[in-house]
Amino acid sequence: MDITYDFEVYANDYQNAGNASSEIKKYLMQIGFTTKFIRKIVICAYEAEMNIVIHSLGGKLTITIDNKKIILTSTDKGPGIKDLDLALSEGYSTATEAVREMGFGAGMGLPNMKKNCKFFEIDSSSKGTIVKLSWEIKDETFS
Amino acid sequence: MKVSKIVELIDGKIITQNPDNHDKEYLKAFACDLMSDCLAFVDDDNCILITGLINEQALRTAEILDIDCIVFARGKKLHDNMVNLAKINRMTLITTQYTLFEVSGILYQTGLKALKI
Ligand SMILES: Nc1ncnc2c1ncn2[C@@H]1O[C@H](COP(=O)(O)OP(=O)(O)OP(=O)(O)O)[C@@H](O)[C@H]1O
Ligand SMILES: [Mg+2]
Numbered sequence: 001m002d003i004t005y006d007f008e009v010y011a012n013d014y015q016n017a018g019n020a021s022s023e024i025k026k027y028l029m030q031i032g033f034t035t036k037f038i039r040k041i042v043i044c045a046y047e048a049e050m051n052i053v054i055h056s057l058g059g060k061l062t063i064t065i066d067n068k069k070i071i072l073t074s075t076d077k078g079p080g081i082k083d084l085d086l087a088l089s090e091g092y093s094t095a096t097e098a099v100r101e102m103g104f105g106a107g108m109g110l111p112n113m114k115k116n117c118k119f120f121e122i123d124s125s126s127k128g129t130i131v132k133l134s135w136e137i138k139d140e141t142f143s
Numbered sequence: 144m145k146v147s148k149i150v151e152l153i154d155g156k157i158i159t160q161n162p163d164n165h166d167k168e169y170l171k172a173f174a175c176d177l178m179s180d181c182l183a184f185v186d187d188d189n190c191i192l193i194t195g196l197i198n199e200q201a202l203r204t205a206e207i208l209d210i211d212c213i214v215f216a217r218g219k220k221l222h223d224n225m226v227n228l229a230k231i232n233r234m235t236l237i238t239t240q241y242t243l244f245e246v247s248g249i250l251y252q253t254g255l256k257a258l259k260i
Contacts, residue, residue: 014198018199042207104200108182
């Protein structure tokens with residue numbers, strides 16, 4: 001098994017935001033992973049998806065699954081994150097008041113992602129931000 | 144605490160009910176308007192979500208956390224799209240005139256517990 005799915009995510013599209021993560025959740029449930037394992041992955045997918053919608057010019061989520069691991073990658077077209085250390089600290093957010101009113105801007109997204117995956121990588125420039133997260137598949141990750 | 148009891152206590156209105164959780168006994172509640180906070184702290188599908196956030200993202204967050212009952216405070220009207228999403232994901236949605244603070248206070252006093260975070 002070596003499968004890749006791509007989901008296009010659009011800037012400022014609050015109506016459809018969350019659809020990609022919802023699809024990813026359904027797919028992981030079909031494979032038969034435990035709810036606990038799925039929840040970790042989907043929390044990350046959703047946080048990444050919302051970050052693309054809120055903070056970027058648009059991008060995509062990619063999930064790749066092979067026998068040993070699951071890799072979730074979020075790529076966008078910019079404008080990038082100026083200070084990565086700051087962005088990764090709990091509570092830091094540049095979200096506007098309007099975005100807060102929609103339920104975002106706690107500054108917990110990137111810290112949540114980091115906490116819920118096994119390997120975390122982030123790279124950002126003005127051309128875009130790439131967040132790569134992965135999990136190991138083990139016997140106990142199946143229900 | 145069953146959905147029927149929650150509705151009675153907060154003078155709520157059921158907008159849509161998941162038939163599966165008719166007799167479910169909820170033990171805990173989490174009240175919050177920032178979705179990443181929910182995602183950071185809720186790790187219990189026996190928990191209801193109390194929120195003032197009236198949009199699809201509240202339902203998306205609940206879906207991810209396997210939360211199947213949401214109370215919307217402050218008496219706002221839910222959009223049709225939210226109700227559809229709730230039906231697809233088998234969730235119960237309740238609205239009430241009470242504020243987030245009042246709903247939390249009433250349900251805490253009558254036995255729902257806080258999450259340990
Ligand atoms: N894809 C991105 N492109 C540009 N900036 C980003 C991106 N992702 C995150 N950021 C920046 O990093 C900050 C922290 O991100 P994080 O996800 O932790 O919090 P948030 O999105 O502001 O709030 P929350 O995720 O709690 O709703 C953001 O406020 C934003 O400035
Ligand atoms: Mg975020």
